[in-house]
Amino acid sequence: MNLTAKRIFLRPIDVTDAHVLFEQTQDETLRYLTGTTATFSIEQIEQHILSIQADPSRFDFAICLNSGEVIGECSILDIEAELKQAGFRISMRALPWTGQGYGTEAIACIIRFCFEELRLHQLELEVFSHNERAIASYKKVGFDIVETIPDAVSYEGRSFDEIIMRKCSPLYA
Structure with missing residues (x-):
């Protein structure tokens, strides 16, 4: 299952993407923006990817340019089917991929998927000030x-x- 936009597409994350996630965890500016203080090995990231692939309460995607290059990742997590809500997070691979609208395109894909395919009523995220x-x-x-x-x-x-943000489906707002 791929989600598409004008300049990017989202595809399910795979263990072969571990190097991208590892690279993200090494970038000091990204660590600062996301509040990441823990350190991870590539093996830990590979194990994490394998565990999330088996988790039915989430969807994890690689953000790819139309060329196929991975420029980030995002997740729909803690999906609560009965309450029709979920959490969301996104991270770009490196600072040069920020500020160009790729993240905004990815978020728009996620919103469409959550509200149209999963039929969720709301999506929530946390971001630091x-x-x-x-x-x-x-x-x-x-x-x-x-x-x-x-x-x-x-x-x-x-x-x-910490700022909590929410988007409600236009059908249920």
């Missing part, structure tokens, strides 16, 4: 801020707020 570009991208595709948790994360001695 210092990740202003991500917040702008989420707002661009219709996410609204529903809660701010002050000083929720500490990164290298600085505290940041």
